[in-house]
Amino acid sequence: MSRSAFDAFDGLDPLVDLVQALKRLPGVGPKSAQRLAFHLLQNDRQAATALGESLLKAVAEIRHCSMCNNFCHSDVCSICSDTRRQPSLLCVVETPADLAAIEATQTYRGYYYVLMGRASPLDGVRPESLDWPKLSQRLDDSEVREVILATNFTNEGEATAVFLTDRIRRMALKVSRLARGVPIGGELEYTDPSTVARALLDRRQLGTETD
Numbered sequence: 542m543s544r545s546a547f548d549a550f551d552g553l554d555p556l557v558d559l560v561q562a563l564k565r566l567p568g569v570g571p572k573s574a575q576r577l578a579f580h581l582l583q584n585d586r587q588a589a590t591a592l593g594e595s596l597l598k599a600v601a602e603i604r605h606c607s608m609c610n611n612f613c614h615s616d617v618c619s620i621c622s623d624t625r626r627q628p629s630l631l632c633v634v635e636t637p638a639d640l641a642a643i644e645a646t647q648t649y650r651g652y653y654y655v656l657m658g659r660a661s662p663l664d665g666v667r668p669e670s671l672d673w674p675k676l677s678q679r680l681d682d683s684e685v686r687e688v689i690l691a692t693n694f695t696n697e698g699e700a701t702a703v704f705l706t707d708r709i710r711r712m713a714l715k716v717s718r719l720a721r722g723v724p725i726g727g728e729l730e731y732t733d734p735s736t737v738a739r740a741l742l743d744r745r746q747l748g749t750e751t752d
Contacts, residue, residue, distance in 0.1 A: 556582070608679065610655040612637050620644075620653060627651045628684040633676070633705065634691045635659045635698065638730040643691060646738035651689070654679060659692060660701040671701065673708060680712055687715040689744055693728045694719075706747050717744040 556578060563574035581589035605611070606618035613619070620626070630651025634640050640653050654676055680688070688709050692698035702718060709716045720743035729737060 605657070609653050610657050610675075611640055611653060625650075629686040630689065631680070631683070631685045631687070632689040632691050634729070635693060635701070636730070639691065639693070639728075642729040642732065642734070642737055643741065645734045646741060647734075648738045649741055652683075652685075656692075656701070659695075659697045660704060661697045671704070673705075676705075677708070677712070680709070680714065685714065687717060689741070690716065690718050690747070691729065691741070695726055695728065702747075710747075716747045718747050719744050 559578045559582075560571075560574045563569055563577050564571060566574075569577070581592070602614060603612050604614075604616075606613045606621055607616050608621040609618060611618045611620065627650050630649075631654055632640075632643060632649060632651055633654045633656065634643065635656050635658065637655055640655055643649055643653075656671055656676075658671065660671065679685075688705075690702045690705055692701045692705075706716050706718075719737075719740040
């Protein structure tokens with residue numbers, strides 16, 4: 542937003558700071574950030590207070606699971622501590638949102654590993670920048686027999702999958718990929734649960750003739 546938009550609110554630095562903070566959210570541009578700020582301050586200050594308190598509490602209390610990197614409230618998340626899940630399966634995803642998308646299908650009962658990112662050379666994130674040593678250690682210390690690569694079908698997600706496939710194969714583990722039920726360029730977070738479930742069930746083993 543241009544500075545002139547705030548000429549009528551000269552000296553209201555907290556308002557400027559609020560709009561700038563809202564602009565950092567994905568999909569929120571200058572105009573949307575301004576509308577959100579004005580709405581919270583004009584129509585719902587109670588919601589604004591609750592939002593601020595919730596954000597502060599989340600930042601202070603939510604951490605990453607020491608085993609899978611998922612968001613959790615303690616050292617180990619509820620999924621990793623669930624002994625009823627299949628220890629032979631490990632699903633690798635890019636973000637906690639992708640993990641939630643797969644869990645919503647209610648068809649997968651193995652464990653997860655969250656990369657907390659993906660290879661993106663244009664942004665300076667090379668495959669080697671991913672925390673492969675931690676994932677490798679997780680595979681060494683577990684009963685995993687099959688690794689399901691559930692990175693998104695974007696250029697970055699595919700590059701990440703190729704990098705991980707090469708290294709996981711060297712560990713003599715089965716590597717599979719989600720089937721193409723997830724559209725090219727699609728992201729798990731925005732894909733309906735039934736499509737994700739079909740892709741998960743129809744996953745293919747990597748390194749076969751059909752790759």
